[in-house]
Amino acid sequence: MNWYRFVIAGAVVAGAASGPLSLESAAASQPPITWGNLAFIAMGALIALPVVLGFQAVAGKTNMLHRGWLFFFYAAISCTTSGLAAVILAIRGAGLAPHAFLFLVLGMAMFAGLGIVNTLFRRKT
Numbered sequence: 001m002n003w004y005r006f007v008i009a010g011a012v013v014a015g016a017a018s019g020p021l022s023l024e025s026a027a028a029s030q031p032p033i034t035w036g037n038l039a040f041i042a043m044g045a046l047i048a049l050p051v052v053l054g055f056q057a058v059a060g061k062t063n064m065l066h067r068g069w070l071f072f073f074y075a076a077i078s079c080t081t082s083g084l085a086a087v088i089l090a091i092r093g094a095g096l097a098p099h100a101f102l103f104l105v106l107g108m109a110m111f112a113g114l115g116i117v118n119t120l121f122r123r124k125t
Contacts, residue, residue, distance in 0.1 A: 019085020
């Protein structure tokens with residue numbers, strides 16, 4: 001069995017376990033998170049991720065590009081899983097608010113940014 005599967009499973013378990021803590025930390029943010037903030041966070045991750053990894057590609061550091069892509073891939077899995085757990089907890093609890101979607105939006109934006117990086121800097125074989 002490939003070790004990547006163990007790392008992915010670990011990211012899913014860690015994200016699901018951190019769901020209550022991520023919901024609590026997002027709820028405690030000052031000023032409170034609004035729907036507009038979520039859009040800003042999503043666009044920031046969507047733009048920043050290809051820029052950061054793009055610098056590695058332009059510098060010719062393909063190994064660092066690959067390692068960075070893998071790191072952000074596992075981070076996106078963890079953020080998305082944590083966000084899903086937080087949304088489920090919010091539905092079962094006091095109700096949905098923008099802060100409940102923070103980590104879900106961040107994880108999904110990271111996946112979209114990784115897709116952009118994959119499209120722009122795909123290895124030619």
